[in-house]
Amino acid sequence: MSAWIDNNFPLVFLALLDGSVTAFVLALIALGLSLVFGVMRVVNVAHGEFFMLGAVLAWACFHFTGNMPLLGFLLALIVAPVFVGGLAMLSDRLILHRIQYNPESTIVATIGLLYIIQQLVLTFFGPEARPVEAPIYFRVQFPWFGYSGYKLIVAGLSGVLLLGTWFLMVRSKLGLYMRATQQDAETARTFGVPTKSVYSKVFAIGAGLAALAGVLVVPIRQADYLMGLEPLLLSFIVVIIGGLGSLRGTLVAAFIVGISDGFISVFYEPTLAKMLATVLVAAVLVLKPTGLFGEEIR
Amino acid sequence: MNRRAPRKTAMLMAGVLVFLFLLQFILPAYHHSTFSKIMVLASYAVGFNILLGYTGLMSLGHAMFFSTGMYVTGICVYHFGLTGIPALGIGLIITVFVSMLIGAVALRTSGVSFLIVTLMFGQTAFLSVLYFDQFTLGQDGFTLTKELQPLVLGSTSFSYTDPNFKYNAAWLLFAVCLILSNLLILSPIGRVLIAIRENEERTQMLGYNTYLYKLFALTLSGTLSGLAGSVHALLFSYVGATFAEIHHSIAPLLWTLLGGVGTTLGPLVGTGIMHYLIDFTSGWTSAYLLIVGAILVLLVIGAPQGLMGMIRQKWMQWLP
Numbered sequence: 001m002s003a004w005i006d007n008n009f010p011l012v013f014l015a016l017l018d019g020s021v022t023a024f025v026l027a028l029i030a031l032g033l034s035l036v037f038g039v040m041r042v043v044n045v046a047h048g049e050f051f052m053l054g055a056v057l058a059w060a061c062f063h064f065t066g067n068m069p070l071l072g073f074l075l076a077l078i079v080a081p082v083f084v085g086g087l088a089m090l091s092d093r094l095i096l097h098r099i100q101y102n103p104e105s106t107i108v109a110t111i112g113l114l115y116i117i118q119q120l121v122l123t124f125f126g127p128e129a130r131p132v133e134a135p136i137y138f139r140v141q142f143p144w145f146g147y148s149g150y151k152l153i154v155a156g157l158s159g160v161l162l163l164g165t166w167f168l169m170v171r172s173k174l175g176l177y178m179r180a181t182q183q184d185a186e187t188a189r190t191f192g193v194p195t196k197s198v199y200s201k202v203f204a205i206g207a208g209l210a211a212l213a214g215v216l217v218v219p220i221r222q223a224d225y226l227m228g229l230e231p232l233l234l235s236f237i238v239v240i241i242g243g244l245g246s247l248r249g250t251l252v253a254a255f256i257v258g259i260s261d262g263f264i265s266v267f268y269e270p271t272l273a274k275m276l277a278t279v280l281v282a283a284v285l286v287l288k289p290t291g292l293f294g295e296e297i298r
Numbered sequence: 299m300n301r302r303a304p305r306k307t308a309m310l311m312a313g314v315l316v317f318l319f320l321l322q323f324i325l326p327a328y329h330h331s332t333f334s335k336i337m338v339l340a341s342y343a344v345g346f347n348i349l350l351g352y353t354g355l356m357s358l359g360h361a362m363f364f365s366t367g368m369y370v371t372g373i374c375v376y377h378f379g380l381t382g383i384p385a386l387g388i389g390l391i392i393t394v395f396v397s398m399l400i401g402a403v404a405l406r407t408s409g410v411s412f413l414i415v416t417l418m419f420g421q422t423a424f425l426s427v428l429y430f431d432q433f434t435l436g437q438d439g440f441t442l443t444k445e446l447q448p449l450v451l452g453s454t455s456f457s458y459t460d461p462n463f464k465y466n467a468a469w470l471l472f473a474v475c476l477i478l479s480n481l482l483i484l485s486p487i488g489r490v491l492i493a494i495r496e497n498e499e500r501t502q503m504l505g506y507n508t509y510l511y512k513l514f515a516l517t518l519s520g521t522l523s524g525l526a527g528s529v530h531a532l533l534f535s536y537v538g539a540t541f542a543e544i545h546h547s548i549a550p551l552l553w554t555l556l557g558g559v560g561t562t563l564g565p566l567v568g569t570g571i572m573h574y575l576i577d578f579t580s581g582w583t584s585a586y587l588l589i590v591g592a593i594l595v596l597l598v599i600g601a602p603q604g605l606m607g608m609i610r611q612k613w614m615q616w617l618p
Binding site for chain 1: 356358403404406407409410411413414415417418419421422426428429544548551585586587590591592594595597598599
């Protein structure tokens with residue numbers, strides 16, 4: 001075993017590096033999903049489309065600012081979460097609120113939303129994948145290979161955003177409201193927590209996080225209207241393994257899935273990685289149906 | 299439920315089936331073939347509805363059962379040169395097995411976890427289709443037009459490409475699915491399934507092993523879906539990865555919701571309407587996803603019981 005690691009060290013290192021970058025981005029996307037589920041008890045199937053919208057908006061900002069990738073990137077970091085968050089808030093008010101957050105109806109409604117967003121992007125953005133230039137370009141030279149510096153920045157920024165969300169949850173008034181609503185919405189309401197607006201805001205924050213992840217990822221992997229499905233499924237895997245509604249579980253699971261994805265992608269094939277991730281889910285479910293950190297849910 | 303309901307049900311179902319059978323003599327060629335397609339896809343939706351409508355379990359991965367049937371049958375014909383009926387039989391056996399296996403794992407979860415887990419298994423099935431491309435020929439799939447031998451019954455032989463044979467085979471499939479689902483709903487097992495839909499804990503309290511009942515419902519549902527897939531492969535001579543995609547899992551959900559969840563005729567009504575709606579609108583817009591999305595959203599907000607559900611509510615309380 002150790003001899004194998006010595007022989008393959010560059011590859012192992014690359015897998016770890018790639019896996020960590022994937023894990024950070026995945027954690028960001030899955031955190032949005034997990035937050036929405038935790039507080040609202042809603043599974044948002046359109047979550048991946050919010051990610052895709054973030055990427056598409058990043059492309060739009062990049063073009064709007066002419067040939068200045070850094071300016072476009074910074075603009076996108078503001079525009080994408082605001083626009084996508086607003087869209088999410090609107091769909092919460094117009095759709096989810098009306099069906100009283102009934103679990104199955106919301107899933108159907110968000111599937112509907114997924115199709116609507118996909119079609120609109122297809123109509124106005126087109127079916128082709130469009131590249132976006134990275135805001136900063138440099139290579140980090142390791143003894144065995146050079147690695148894209150931007151990827152490391154993506155991981156770093158994702159980490160900052162994760163910390164920011166955690167800070168929001170534990171230090172702000174909104175965070176307090178969110179945790180109160182998560183524990184017991186009815187009791188929270190009697191104590192004067194405006195749960196209706198908390199729901200809208202949580203839905204907007206979840207969508208905003210996905211959009212930000214989209215902005216960060218787009219220089220690595222182009223923008224196209226179908227890109228939302230894969231991160232959605234991966235986030236589902238993460239959220240199931242970590243336990244629905246548990247933010248800690250989401251983070252731990254994102255790293256398990258991200259790094260194993262990195263390893264299998266480097267040593268075998270990406271398709272196989274996705275298939276094995278599902279087998280991992282099946283194994284977790286057989287051993288512990290509520291996931292690693294999940295509590296019993298009604 | 300009054301005592302004469304089963305008889306009324308039997309007459310209504312017989313009426314629908316006779317009507318569909320007679321329809322083939324008056325339909326123009328285009329609609330003739332459209333109806334063959336609708337009946338096969340409606341059988342898929344009937345299978346889906348057993349799980350969603352009568353057991354209360356929403357699956358987002360049913361395309362894996364449909365495509366299991368489709369691919370197993372297709373591969374048996376394409377690679378191993380079997381004729382239609384043995385290929386169909388092997389497809390059926392394997393789908394039963396796959397449904398039970400998937401059910402045994404997925405049913406360990408409940409509520410929204412079940413949805414997510416079925417969605418992921420469905421996606422894995424799709425990825426498997428792409429991964430094992432030496433058998434499945436990847437995304438493009440394969441056609442069976444050359445390999446498929448005509449069906450020989452006694453001294454007559456039927457070509458799978460003959461429109462009349464297609465229509466009657468599709469009708470037979472739909473009839474089997476419709477009759478089975480009605481028998482199930484009226485049977486004691488069906489009553490327990492409905493009890494699980496209404497309140498699983500209470501059903502458990504009454505001493506029923508709800509896990510086994512749900513497993514039975516999922517297996518039957520998956521098997522009917524797979525059967526529809528097998529028949530689809532034989533009648534329309536094409537096996538491709540689009541039938542394993544997530545959209546194909548959501549399609550029966552849409553058809554069932556539109557026609558009426560938990561009504562045995564709902565899947566047929568929903569499938570028919572959606573088929574013609576997309577057909578009709580494709581004349582002036584290619585944005586059919588928008589229509590699908592809007593219908594889904596409007597249905598959950600305005601009419602969660604669907605068309606047949608509304609009819610049941612207003613006029614025919616006995617409708618199964």
